[in-house]
Amino acid sequence: MSLNHIRNFSIIAHIDHGKSTLADRLLEFTGAVSDREKTDQILDSMDLERERGITIKASPVCLHYRAKDGREYTLNLIDTPGHVDFTYEVSRSLAACEGALLVVDAAQGVEAQTVAHVHMALDHNLDILPIINKIDLPSAEPQRVKQEIEDVIGLDAANAILASAKEGVGTEEILEGIVRHFPPPKGDPDAPLRALIIDSWFDPYHGAVVMMRVFDGAVRKGTRIRMMFSGRSFEVTRLGVNSPVPVEVAELKAGEVGFLMAGIKEVAETRIGDTITTDERPAAASLPGFKPLKPMVFSGLYPADSGQYQALRDALEKLRLNDSSFTYEPETSLALGFGFRCGFLGLLHLDIVRERLEREFALTLITTAATVVYRITTVRGEILMIDNPVKFPSEGDIEQIEEPVIQAAIHLPQQFLGGIMALCEEKRGAQKEIRYLGPKRVLLAYELPLNEIVVDFYDRLKSVSRGYASMDYELAGYRPADLVKLDVRINGDIVDAMSMIVHRGKAYYRGRDLVQKMRELIPRQLFEVVIQAAIGSRVISRESVKPLRKNVTAKCYGGDITRKRKLLERQKEGKKRMKQVGKVEIPQEAFLAALKV
């Protein structure tokens, strides 16, 4: 059977360039959404995604479109997340497509984030159709932007479609472009089943829901499927497509995109990028590109109110059902009591998990400084993998410390080269390659320590390049490094939750910045609070928060005792976000500062 009527595509765009609005217009035009159902930005379903303007979970939508050639087409729009922490998910979503719409804001032009994704799409041999959006803006400059697409990305922009998703201009041209420009999927419906897992999430009624792209063969209700990585088998109970509400189908075959349910109890069984085949006739080889996701950044999560420990445990368990890329295990801290050591893909992932825990489960959390996993050889020859600074051996016991490094590929316009190289040097990077991709485009390859990346590298990269540089990275093993454990002491006591591993050469600056930040964030209390940064017993920086001198209500008579008590209660409520360490109250923000300094 021919697959000529199918097009699988995704949309690549910078935040705010109108991806979600465009997706909405496509859905409306093809009648997938009636006006009544219309809410803004249909594809982004989580609150958090909406607020941050990013899409965390890909949620493919199936559109039916009668083209001008008179034929009926099935268009599968496969959405992609948009941050470096989720590079792997993006690559799997792109692997499921044959084409991609490149949406560029007609006023703002090409932005960095898009460039990395375009390159990734080109790596997956996708056809790319540029869309110049927001042409209704008075500041729109479509000609300049076209030129930019050619110069900066090296893409032919002659066929670029001018559109305004907000006004609904160009929607039909885009749909026609998808049909004409993008190739139909290839694949053998009669070969053994091979389906790529693009995404999966947990549904309390049905277990894991797997979103997939079928490459070869077909899958039906009742088929015994097998996950090629884990080797586990399941019987398919339901198949369907989102159009955009879920609709059940009897079969999904080569070229098609849809979801399946098979009574899978844990999302961890359904790894993104894994290949689904059948028990009966397993495929000889899995689809390329699979990488099991491994947490790279670790941090302790503690309830600010120790009474919330059990609630936090339950929340982590629930969240993990949906997000198998993060891990947790119990740990204890002298300063913070009982909590969990959690592993994340990156800092943004950490932020998202933390915010979801606070928002969806009404928890108040303290996060400890993020760390990577160090490999330490002791003088006795043992090898320790350390994901928590507290477990760092004392200096005398260490023979060698190795830290994880990454291979980073940075795309940038030539004018930012100096600034970005300086940044990479500051972050202890070693240059591996510098290549001109065009007259104005440069590719920089650097080997960088991961612990420098998790702090603020990404933000700094964006600011140095005014957002035009983009980065992609992968782990490249361990390298020896001169690292020390930096402790924070409050009134003499080490706050274990704030300890961090830093390069010896940077310890002083990190210590000074952290201590200064803490001085700003710790409110004045009844006693003087002395904050120190120290390496071992050597104090490298010191600040103090002077004690409060006056906090008293002048008038308190019979009439307003209830009110005075309520005022005191309200003040006390404000203290809930503080953690008592020794006799000092430390606000949650001060712990967060340790993450960001």
Next chain:
Amino acid sequence: MNAAKKPFSLYIHIPYCISKCPYCDFNSHVVPEIPEKQYTEALLRELDHYGSRDEWQNRPVQSIFFGGGTPSTFKPTSIGKILARVAATFPIDADCEITLEANPGTVDQENFFGYRDAGVNRISVGVQSFQPRLLEFLGRAHSAEEARKALEIVRQAGFDNFSLDLMYANPSQTFFELEADLDEALTFQSPHLSAYNLTFEEGTPFGHEYRSGRMKPLSEDEEVAMAELVERKLKEAGLQRYEISNYARPGFHSRHNVNYWRGGDYLGLGAGAHSYQRMKTDGVMGQRWSNEKNPGRYMALSMESGVAVVDREIIDETKALGEFLFLGLRMTEGISNDEFCARFSKSPVDFYPQITTWSDAGLMEERDGRLLFTRKGLLLANSIFVQFV
């Protein structure tokens, strides 16, 4: 029925003012014509009601306090009528303290003799400052000259017990101005003086100015220095600090207010008045209630049934414990450990081990079986009180 014979304090609220001060968050109202007669009737009706209740009947009154608003907006005849009805309703202690808050305006002064005849034996004069500039800033309706005159008349009328209110730490006040206010206040030799640090209360014009950033309070260091000046000067003049903002010569502390801080019973009459009654049943340690605040609605309710209560709160052990501490510790004598143990069956340190830390830091001390704040601690009372609620 010994418990029922416990003395209590009576508070009577007169909610009217001739103008509203921008810092004041008390229940006060400016009206074109004060319905003195009707309001007095409403008070009498409420008094009759409580006089017939088991919980209050036959209990001796240890203090009476006319507060406001501005009680001196009422004529001595009205005050006399109310006091006569109190005396007809409850036994009155021979040494009952009967206070009336007065504005130092010219009209008010004329009434001072009459109040004395009506039975008032203590007057509290809301001077606030002797600096014309500050009086204007505080929106006071009287002049410095009127204040001086009023204090003269208080003495002439035969009040040997009277108090003078000062307000300090106004955003524009200088150290010299405070010194001048204190010096002048002391020339009147009042046996009692209240000195309040200006606060920016929510819902007042000052509170609004403060929150919007247009009104900047003095720095903490300045406020502390002023508080220290107040205490030092008054002490030199023989006025001992007995509460955060109150000073008196020996024997002249306000019995009525001390009753609040010691957690004694009080009955409040009038618009927005609050009452408190201790209890000891099933973990209930007491109850508080309050009247309708709006004078018009208060009068209507009271005339109908003698009851104008709109809010009631049960004080359980946790609340009682917190109140006992954050009220008692306002006084320089602090709280009695024995009394605390008798009420709550454990000592304060058993409930709050932090007390040891605060003592070590020089904020509290234990002396003669009492727990009390040091001078340094008094300035930080709220930071410690929050631990008690």
